[in-house]
Amino acid sequence: MISLQGVKKVFQTRNGKVTAVDDIDLSINQGEIFGIIGYSGAGKSTLIRMLNGLETPTSGVVDVAGRDLGKVRGRQLREARQEISMIFQHFNLLWSRTVKENIAFPLEIAGVNREERNKRVAELVKLVGLEGREDSYPAQLSGGQKQRVGIARALANNPKVLLCDEATSALDPQTTDSILELLVDINKRLKLTIVLITHEMHVIRKICHRVAVMEAGRIVEQGNVLDVFRKPQQPITKRFVKQVTEPEETQETIEHLLAEFPQGRVIQLTFVGASAEQPIITNLIRKFAIDVNILQGKISQTQNGAYGTLFVHLDGEESEVDKALAYIREQQVELEVMTNV
Numbered sequence: 568m569i570s571l572q573g574v575k576k577v578f579q580t581r582n583g584k585v586t587a588v589d590d591i592d593l594s595i596n597q598g599e600i601f602g603i604i605g606y607s608g609a610g611k612s613t614l615i616r617m618l619n620g621l622e623t624p625t626s627g628v629v630d631v632a633g634r635d636l637g638k639v640r641g642r643q644l645r646e647a648r649q650e651i652s653m654i655f656q657h658f659n660l661l662w663s664r665t666v667k668e669n670i671a672f673p674l675e676i677a678g679v680n681r682e683e684r685n686k687r688v689a690e691l692v693k694l695v696g697l698e699g700r701e702d703s704y705p706a707q708l709s710g711g712q713k714q715r716v717g718i719a720r721a722l723a724n725n726p727k728v729l730l731c732d733e734a735t736s737a738l739d740p741q742t743t744d745s746i747l748e749l750l751v752d753i754n755k756r757l758k759l760t761i762v763l764i765t766h767e768m769h770v771i772r773k774i775c776h777r778v779a780v781m782e783a784g785r786i787v788e789q790g791n792v793l794d795v796f797r798k799p800q801q802p803i804t805k806r807f808v809k810q811v812t813e814p815e816e817t818q819e820t821i822e823h824l825l826a827e828f829p830q831g832r833v834i835q836l837t838f839v840g841a842s843a844e845q846p847i848i849t850n851l852i853r854k855f856a857i858d859v860n861i862l863q864g865k866i867s868q869t870q871n872g873a874y875g876t877l878f879v880h881l882d883g884e885e886s887e888v889d890k891a892l893a894y895i896r897e898q899q900v901e902l903e904v905m906t907n908v
């Protein structure tokens with residue numbers, strides 16, 4: 568559905584050239600929810616803006632739904648934009664129009680007649696769960712409801728791709744979850760390809776099938792969300808994964824334990840799917856003369872399945888602890904031995 572080859576975007580500024588996107592190759596499948604995560608300035612917005620023709624690449628090819636967006640102009644570009652919709656962090660609604668009129672707006676532009684428009688608007692209002700609010704103005708709606716209007720408007724012309732630019736960053740956690748659930752529902756029902764950019768790993772965990780991590784204009788790591796959570800490779804990816812797997816108090820507990828019990832080891836175990844069912848702690852206690860102290864555990868769901876993390880302190884004779892570590896390494900779990908930094 569989307570293919571980027573050697574895509575580069577260089578901005579000319581008063582202080583010289585800025586390479587916002589630097590030689591990116593990327594392929595996104597039809598029907599997939601694909602997340603792009605990175606810190607501020609990584610180049611996410613520039614990348615997503617090239618996916619709907621708002622920016623043209625300095626070099627490389629951006630192909631979306633069979634069109635080379637770097638080349639199409641005029642009518643063809645307008646047609647392409649109808650197939651590639653976008654929702655925004657600050658909703659970008661028309662404040663003087665009601666919910667119904669906001670949703671009808673792209674249909675008016677596309678020249679759809681009044682009767683068809685009304686029918687389509689009613690369908691969309693239902694799809695996003697805004698029944699009863701059709702005649703409200705945006706200022707009378709909550710943040711979550713405003714984003715629902717944004718989503719309905721974006722879907723009006725039956726796009727093939729929905730781009731989400733930090734679509735939940737202005738919302739509280741609960742509202743974020745309800746909007747993310749709506750996106751998953753739409754993805755399943757309409758088989759719509761969704762590309763989202765975010766700086767929050769929670770968003771990736773909750774709804775994406777695959778993820779790409781961006782740093783300084785480049786994609787430094789990408790893969791299936793569960794694999795990336797289980798085995799992040801790059802330091803930046805590890806930091807993002809920690810946003811969801813490791814609450815702040817875990818770090819404090821670990822530091823405290825490392826200081827208090829210099830003997831033994833504090834370890835982090837990460838397991839996915841079937842490996843979560845192994846009685847690994849029971850086996851450790853039975854097989855080795857060590858004490859096992861559970862510090863913190865958590866199981867999270869992703870679109871590709873569940874994964875869990877467990878922090879434990881192993882204490883005993885050094886040789887026994889080493890044997891226990893060797894045993895864990897033979898199991899289907901990831902093991903990290905924590906050390907003081």
Ligand SMILES: Nc1ncnc2c1ncn2[C@@H]1O[C@H](COP(=O)(O)OP(=O)(O)OP(=O)(O)O)[C@@H](O)[C@H]1O
Pocket residue numbers: 578579580585586587605606607608609610611612613614
């Ligand atoms: N129109 C522009 N002119 C000049 N430089 C730009 C322009 N747009 C973006 N940049 C620069 O390109 C780099 C990447 O910016 P971009 O907005 O794509 O990053 P981002 O990851 O989306 O960050 P944020 O979430 O803060 O928007 C930054 O250094 C930014 O200053």
